[in-house]
Amino acid sequence: MNHKAQYIQPPILEMSEATVRRDGINILDRFSLTIRMNENTAIIGPNGSGKSTFIKLITQDIYPIANKNGAPPVRMFGKNHWILEELKSKLSIVSSDLQNSFLHNTKEGHISGLDVVVTGFFSSLRLFPHQTISDEQYGKAKDALILMNATHLADKFLDEMSTGEVRRVLISRALVTNPEVLILDEPTTALDFVARHKFMEQIRKVVQNDTTLILVTHHIEEVIPEIERIVLLKNGRKAFDGSKKEILNSENLSDIYDHPVKLNGNNKLFKVHVD
Numbered sequence: 001m002n003h004k005a006q007y008i009q010p011p012i013l014e015m016s017e018a019t020v021r022r023d024g025i026n027i028l029d030r031f032s033l034t035i036r037m038n039e040n041t042a043i044i045g046p047n048g049s050g051k052s053t054f055i056k057l058i059t060q061d062i063y064p065i066a067n068k069n070g071a072p073p074v075r076m077f078g079k080n081h082w083i084l085e086e087l088k089s090k091l092s093i094v095s096s097d098l099q100n101s102f103l104h105n106t107k108e109g110h111i112s113g114l115d116v117v118v119t120g121f122f123s124s125l126r127l128f129p130h131q132t133i134s135d136e137q138y139g140k141a142k143d144a145l146i147l148m149n150a151t152h153l154a155d156k157f158l159d160e161m162s163t164g165e166v167r168r169v170l171i172s173r174a175l176v177t178n179p180e181v182l183i184l185d186e187p188t189t190a191l192d193f194v195a196r197h198k199f200m201e202q203i204r205k206v207v208q209n210d211t212t213l214i215l216v217t218h219h220i221e222e223v224i225p226e227i228e229r230i231v232l233l234k235n236g237r238k239a240f241d242g243s244k245k246e247i248l249n250s251e252n253l254s255d256i257y258d259h260p261v262k263l264n265g266n267n268k269l270f271k272v273h274v275d
Helices: 002-008 051-058 084-088 096-108 113-121 135-147 163-175 193-208 250-257
Strands: 013-022 025-035 041-044 074-076 091-094 181-185 212-217 229-234 237-243 261-265 270-274
Touching (some): 025 237, 051 074, 051 212, 084 091, 091 096, 091 163, 135 193, 163 193, 237 250, 250 261
Parallel strands (some): 041 212, 181 212
Antiparallel strands (some): 013 025, 013 074, 261 270
């Protein structure tokens, strides 16, 4: 029943011939992609392949060129236009831009891990005196920290945390409103391989809790077993798209990275060896 229900619902994301141009160059070139509920997907590509532009289209930080055929280049949950606050109740994004915004904001004053999570209810970077926070909201914030194994960070100031700790807190913030979809943009950048593995194990728990994951990355090691679909990008275009078994292989990776890559995989972790 649940399997059928996901196809009755409108797709999370529909991009149709989406093109983004900067300085006369197509950063994203006639990009088409549909992702449905419960379709955990990894979008993988080297630097400059269009991953960041893809994220910024979703967050409406940039807009695509209008299609000549009149079709909307980007639709979310079946809508051409949406109120951003309404969208945030269904979908949460954790990106390096968000992390940088929070860390920049802490220069003007400390904010604890728990309060960072609570800001998720208001889609803000800080808490303000006029905001009323209920015991229920604090309870949900603590539950979100528990899910990310980050309760020890509740009273720690954000600007005193390691990169991995900040990521855990920000994902707890993203989960506090129980979004249907979580989008992670390069979630383990700057983490060592041990921290990366532990971090992705926590993400697995989130996905197993019935949250649809869209992972945008160039780290193959982040492809957790719950991800079934792989989209490989190259030069702003979709080079390969299909099941993990079909798409994630040495030949395809060598193609998009323009360098020989040998991929060894098992059910839990992928490792890349560059010759």
